[in-house]
Amino acid sequence: MSANDDVTETLDVKGASCPMPVVKTKSAIDDVPEGGVLEVLSTDKGSMSDIDGWAAGTSGVELLEQVEDGDVYKHYVEKTA
């Protein structure tokens, strides 16, 4: 099963660059219920490494999947606690 089957909310930060994808992802995940999955759509190439690093260093979130779809980098973050 792919992570994007379970998306609870989508955050569109296309066009925004560092540090916005991470900062906005943090704000958005706060409003996601526990067990929910946040989909983040970004055009920032650095977001692949940054959101990975942010998720690894942040408690209560888990990065499920990252997909490069044309110009858009898609991230799936689960709120685990």
Add this chain to the structure above:
Amino acid sequence: MSTEPSSTADGAPPSAAELQARVEELEETVADLDADDAQQKMTIVATQGTFDMAYPPLILASTAAAFGWDVVVFHTFWGLDILHEEKSQNLQLSAVGNPNMPMPNALAALPGMDRLATRMMENRIDDNGTATIEELIDLSLEQGVDLQACQMTIELMEYDEDDFYDDVTVGVGAATALQHMAESDIQLLV
């Protein structure tokens, strides 16, 4: 806190109850230490007030806040202008003595060159989707970053406390900054 093993005055080994109390005391101490370690802390000292130097502290501070860290940015000397509501809108890039500028110093020193260089950079920032300084300040404050304005510098520059963005901390000095640095996992001078 004493680390000596407890014993009675006559040198007899401690009773089970005394040992039990001691174990509980140590467990509480360890729990407190764990709680202290749970949150990372970062202190940045921002000393520069040019357009380009305003970005690194704000980007790192807002990102660290997204990690859930406890973040203090202590603004002193020219760094104070970043928090100054009016001056922060008008921070300049210096064209003179800037080896990254594609022009000789003799040209860079002409009137209006700083303004021109700043305008060019602002356009690039806009095209790139990079946040403005004001956006980064708002974001940082929203996320609970403690943006501190050095009291000594406020007085030195003859600024008024009302000149700064709401929620900026005033009335703090070097001792406050050092105290945060001592407790921080990361300390940066920008």
